[in-house]
Amino acid sequence: MMTTQELTEGLQGRILTGTDELLRYSSDASRAIPQGLPLAVLAARTTQEVAAGVRWAARNSVPVSVRGAGTGLAGGAVAYPGGLVISLAEMDAILSIDPGNRLIEVQAGVVTADIDAAAAEYGLMYAPDPASYRQSTIGGNIATNAGGLRCVKYGVTTDSVAALEVVLADGEIIRTGSKTRKNVVGYDLTSLFVGSEGTLGIVTGATLRLKPRPAGTAVTFRATFPSAASAGRAVTAIMNSSIVPDVLELMDRASVEIVEKYHPTGLSTDGAAILVGQFISPASEADATVASRLCKEAGASDVDQAEGDVLLEARRVSGKALDARGLRASCDVAVPIARLADMFEALEKISADENVAIPTFAHAGDGNLHPSVVIEDESAEAYAEAERILDLITDQALQLGGTISGEHGVGSLKFASVSKQLDPATRAAHQRIKNAFDPHGILTPGRGV
Numbered sequence: 001m002m003t004t005q006e007l008t009e010g011l012q013g014r015i016l017t018g019t020d021e022l023l024r025y026s027s028d029a030s031r032a033i034p035q036g037l038p039l040a041v042l043a044a045r046t047t048q049e050v051a052a053g054v055r056w057a058a059r060n061s062v063p064v065s066v067r068g069a070g071t072g073l074a075g076g077a078v079a080y081p082g083g084l085v086i087s088l089a090e091m092d093a094i095l096s097i098d099p100g101n102r103l104i105e106v107q108a109g110v111v112t113a114d115i116d117a118a119a120a121e122y123g124l125m126y127a128p129d130p131a132s133y134r135q136s137t138i139g140g141n142i143a144t145n146a147g148g149l150r151c152v153k154y155g156v157t158t159d160s161v162a163a164l165e166v167v168l169a170d171g172e173i174i175r176t177g178s179k180t181r182k183n184v185v186g187y188d189l190t191s192l193f194v195g196s197e198g199t200l201g202i203v204t205g206a207t208l209r210l211k212p213r214p215a216g217t218a219v220t221f222r223a224t225f226p227s228a229a230s231a232g233r234a235v236t237a238i239m240n241s242s243i244v245p246d247v248l249e250l251m252d253r254a255s256v257e258i259v260e261k262y263h264p265t266g267l268s269t270d271g272a273a274i275l276v277g278q279f280i281s282p283a284s285e286a287d288a289t290v291a292s293r294l295c296k297e298a299g300a301s302d303v304d305q306a307e308g309d310v311l312l313e314a315r316r317v318s319g320k321a322l323d324a325r326g327l328r329a330s331c332d333v334a335v336p337i338a339r340l341a342d343m344f345e346a347l348e349k350i351s352a353d354e355n356v357a358i359p360t361f362a363h364a365g366d367g368n369l370h371p372s373v374v375i376e377d378e379s380a381e382a383y384a385e386a387e388r389i390l391d392l393i394t395d396q397a398l399q400l401g402g403t404i405s406g407e408h409g410v411g412s413l414k415f416a417s418v419s420k421q422l423d424p425a426t427r428a429a430h431q432r433i434k435n436a437f438d439p440h441g442i443l444t445p446g447r448g449v
């Protein structure tokens with residue numbers, strides 16, 4: 001039987017093997033269930049420790065799962081039975097800020113919000129802001145190519161990554177990208193590692209691009225629609241106009257009802273869907289007025305406008321409200337912007353055909369939807385039924401030219417659905433890349449692609 005003696009001796013004080021600790025590091029925030037306890041957790045503090053852990057795992061053919069904060073929703077960080085968990089959470093140093101070049105250099109375990117706070121001291125910001133940004137690590141964001149509310153204007157994580165330090169499956173340490181704005185030397189390995197979900201290498205450090213913090217007054221608008229499809233048409237109109245929202249989010253009636261029960265914000269449940277958008281710029285008042293007009297033209301019955309964040313509150317608490325409502329299974333599909341209305345119509349049809357509520361909130365400006373199926377009990381049958389309905393939703397998104405994951409990644413939960421999106425030749429090309437970086441298949445095996 002495999003023992004951890006050699007590992008413990010080589011990485012003094014960094015190896016956890018207590019049952020409570022192993023349990024704590026076994027699962028993530030998803031509904032994926034660990035199949036058994038790992039052998040050990042490496043709570044790394046340096047890149048060299050990560051490399052030593054990977055070399056040990058490679059020598060002993062031990063599967064490795066990589067972990068930031070464990071807020072992932074796709075089961076990617078769940079431990080393997082008898083495996084090694086490599087946790088980056090303690091590699092949480094901000095190494096340098098270079099305001100002249102709008103760059104910040106960090107270790108992989110830094111919490112996303114701390115990067116933005118450090119940038120704010122220089123009037124800058126780290127733009128990608130997943131709703132989990134007070135817990136999630138930048139390594140996890142990079143591995144999942146995380147999105148967030150501000151991403152409709154500033155792009156998702158990949159658009160903010162300039163360079164990476166990565167430990168490969170044989171323990172080699174490589175550096176990708178550069179600090180320059182332009183760079184065409186070699187393949188774009190930085191982009192390859194972003195979104196690779198711990199399957200190609202372990203990100204230990206990153207150089208990130210910062211943006212100036214937006215100046216001007218924040219003006220928020222909120223529009224109520226008679227159907228989610230008409231709200232979808234408004235989103236398409238706004239995203240095809242010359243105004244660029246800082247935030248553009250949608251909640252359907254079922255999610256509004258759940259939010260209002262959890263944390264009343266005065267939202268009306270009269271409409272079928274609510275669209276909330278924000279502009280922050282010297283022209284924000286005028287831009288919000290244009291957006292309000294486009295909403296009315298698409299059929300909005302009611303449009304409010306206000307300064308500040310108050311109209312966004314309901315959207316911010318929607319994830320927590322759904323969790324508080326009870327067990328649920330949700331997905332993370334995305335469709336091209338011009339197909340949003342079709343996707344909402346399809347959701348209504350699935351809900352009616354299957355006689356099940358599908359509360360949906362969406363990073364609408366990015367065409368990214370989070371439909372949830374509420375599960376009434378914890379039985380395997382109830383989960384299987386929810387998965388069946390989520391599959392119908394996923395198939396519909398694919399038919400509209402969409403994707404099975406807009407921001408959470410494939411992880412273990414969506415692994416079986418990858419072949420619905422990637423044809424055999426494309427999937428084989430992915431496998432060749434995987435084999436080149438990880439020939440013995442020790443890094444996050446059987447997940448991602």
Ligand SMILES: Cc1cc2nc3c(=O)[nH]c(=O)nc-3n(C[C@H](O)[C@H](O)[C@H](O)COP(=O)(O)OP(=O)(O)OC[C@H]3O[C@@H](n4cnc5c(N)ncnc54)[C@H](O)[C@@H]3O)c2cc1C
Binds near residue numbers: 138142407444
């Ligand atoms: C309440 C809530 C709200 C959320 N909102 C959003 C949202 O708005 N947008 C969004 O995109 N996601 C969201 N998420 C999902 C999750 O927070 C993101 O996927 C986040 O990027 C995960 O970061 P983490 O540090 O927790 O990673 P983990 O959960 O620890 O890991 C996630 C994946 O990344 C891999 N990984 C982690 N660190 C590294 C590393 N250093 N090197 C290589 N691979 C690594 C893991 O193996 C795993 O596959 C939300 C989750 C919750 C619970």
